Amino acid sequence: MTDTSIFVPGATTQPAAAQGEVRDYFALLKPRVMTLVVFSGFAGMIVAPGELHPFLACVAMLCLTVGAGASGAINMWYDRDIDAEMARTCARPIPRGRVAPSEALGFGVVLSIFSVMLMGLAVNWAAATLLAFAIFFYVGIYTMWLKRRTPQNIVIGGAAGAFPPMIGWAAMTGGVSLESILLFLLIFLWTPPHFWALALYSCKDYARVGVPMLPVVAGARATKRQMLIYTLLLLPVAVAPSLLGLTGVVYAAVSVVLGLLFVLCAWKVLKAPDGDDRPAKRMFGYSILYLFLLFALMIVDRSPGLITVGLVPLGAGG
Numbered sequence: 001m002t003d004t005s006i007f008v009p010g011a012t013t014q015p016a017a018a019q020g021e022v023r024d025y026f027a028l029l030k031p032r033v034m035t036l037v038v039f040s041g042f043a044g045m046i047v048a049p050g051e052l053h054p055f056l057a058c059v060a061m062l063c064l065t066v067g068a069g070a071s072g073a074i075n076m077w078y079d080r081d082i083d084a085e086m087a088r089t090c091a092r093p094i095p096r097g098r099v100a101p102s103e104a105l106g107f108g109v110v111l112s113i114f115s116v117m118l119m120g121l122a123v124n125w126a127a128a129t130l131l132a133f134a135i136f137f138y139v140g141i142y143t144m145w146l147k148r149r150t151p152q153n154i155v156i157g158g159a160a161g162a163f164p165p166m167i168g169w170a171a172m173t174g175g176v177s178l179e180s181i182l183l184f185l186l187i188f189l190w191t192p193p194h195f196w197a198l199a200l201y202s203c204k205d206y207a208r209v210g211v212p213m214l215p216v217v218a219g220a221r222a223t224k225r226q227m228l229i230y231t232l233l234l235l236p237v238a239v240a241p242s243l244l245g246l247t248g249v250v251y252a253a254v255s256v257v258l259g260l261l262f263v264l265c266a267w268k269v270l271k272a273p274d275g276d277d278r279p280a281k282r283m284f285g286y287s288i289l290y291l292f293l294l295f296a297l298m299i300v301d302r303s304p305g306l307i308t309v310g311l312v313p314l315g316a317g318g
Helices: 022-028 031-047 054-078 101-123 125-146 153-157 164-173 178-201 203-209 220-243 249-271 278-305
Strands: none
Touching: 022 054, 022 101, 031 054, 031 164, 031 178, 031 278, 054 101, 054 125, 054 164, 101 125, 125 153, 125 164, 153 178, 164 178, 178 203, 178 220, 178 249, 178 278, 220 249, 220 278, 249 278
């Protein structure tokens, strides 16, 4: 494994420009990652029981969006040294000198505080507490502790990305339940095969900067076996919302088909010869579609009552 001693966490690798454009600060929020995070949080809100005024529901989604983006900004501040050395991340605003590291950190911290406080004051403190913990987990546990120390970084750290449905559920209900934990578990088990697919074809990048992703430490073959195991574990978990009454039979049937396709992707990755990254790239792309479709199905399953059940109509009391 590549020695990480030459990389100092938090050290800048390029002088930062004094002026950053709006698009540079927007890029700090990791908008592509944020989109799926927010969508899963919205799904958690829709499938949850209870009522919430549409305006407050929008506020909750705004808080989740801003909180997720704030985590991304702080992550980019901390990882700016290795981001500058990786082909996948070298064009980010800080390595390019578009945004000063201190400005990125301040931007992320202010947005974090704003999102948590607004969620607590406008919606409820259960959702705000979960949002605060998700931000802390992604920044403190994953980015600053696990990512550079253990090949299980994405397994444990993936919990940070699994909180949004729970946050959406808590925004609607004011608490946590078995159903919301199941939604958490769905993303938690999805994250390793999703991210390891990326790590397989970015292995040289991670090795060069000394990040001990599983393919770097254990090799491609062991990583591919783990990916298949996780996709198999994910199959029953993805169907479970129907067993708990959150979704109907259509969701159950389609989730099985989508899950089997995910397993097939993992099988093709496992059987691919060393050096052939095409199956891993296809699996990475499909993994995003897979999770999006699952949560979209949940929303559609509840869509007949989307306006009158769950979200209180505008003008209603409560």
